[in-house]
Amino acid sequence: MKLSIKNMVCNRCVTAVRLLLEELKMPAGVVTIGEAVLLKNATAAQLKQLNVRLKQIGFELLDNQKHQQVEKIKNLLIEKVQSGEIEEHFSLSEFLSKALHKEYNYLSRLFSAVESVTIEQFFILQKIEKVKEWLVYDELNLSEISYRLGYSSVAHLSAQFKKVTGFSPSAFKKTGTHRKSIDDV
Missing domain, CATH: 1.10.10.60 (Homeodomain-like)
Known part of the structure; x- marks a missing residue:
């Protein structure tokens, strides 16, 4: 499952998101600037929790293609x-x-x-x-x-x-x- 993440613009951002995903037990394969690829699909509840936690550290999940x-x-x-x-x-x-x-x-x-x-x-x-x-x-x-x-x-x-x-x-x-x-x- 591929996630796009707003404001993820540097290597420290990548590290912060990677650590957050580990903490939430959402194993990620590749985490790069602006994106994270989860190894398995997340539930709606997990995505909601992830978005709340991302917002706390200055990021946001992007769900709109534009x-x-x-x-x-x-x-x-x-x-x-x-x-x-x-x-x-x-x-x-x-x-x-x-x-x-x-x-x-x-x-x-x-x-x-x-x-x-x-x-x-x-x-x-x-x-x-x-x-x-x-x-x-x-x-x-x-x-x-x-x-x-x-x-x-x-x-x-x-x-x-x-x-x-x-x-x-x-x-x-x-x-x-x-x-x-x-x-x-």
Whole structure:
């Protein structure tokens, strides 16, 4: 039995869900970002209990196909940004269409209807959070960050960063402003 789980966006989330499933005696095979595959079907009562417990730790079972599809889109984009390996001419439409075997126009309309934000806006927000992470931890300079996240130039990254945060990257670094959790973006 395959379950889709909302807000499960990092390896700590996977561990938390795996531990919860073990605690509830619902043996899982594979648990990955956004999904868990149970080794045997769960009863309605078990699923209800699981959903209550998931909500207590910030997650939620998704039972609607549309929400499951949107969660897949979000997880793919988060993984792509977290990899730090985005090509300069990266195409969201090609990437998502290929990964999900659906027309991008359909995915775009669905995402916007469910999330009230476009796929492109969500992707930009994820990239900006990654920039903040690298700035806070002083891991890379702006030129390296720009290259790793597929920006055409440092100027483009800086302009987009300022538009989203209200700060230039250097001002952000000086203020020590805190980052958002990935699942709050």
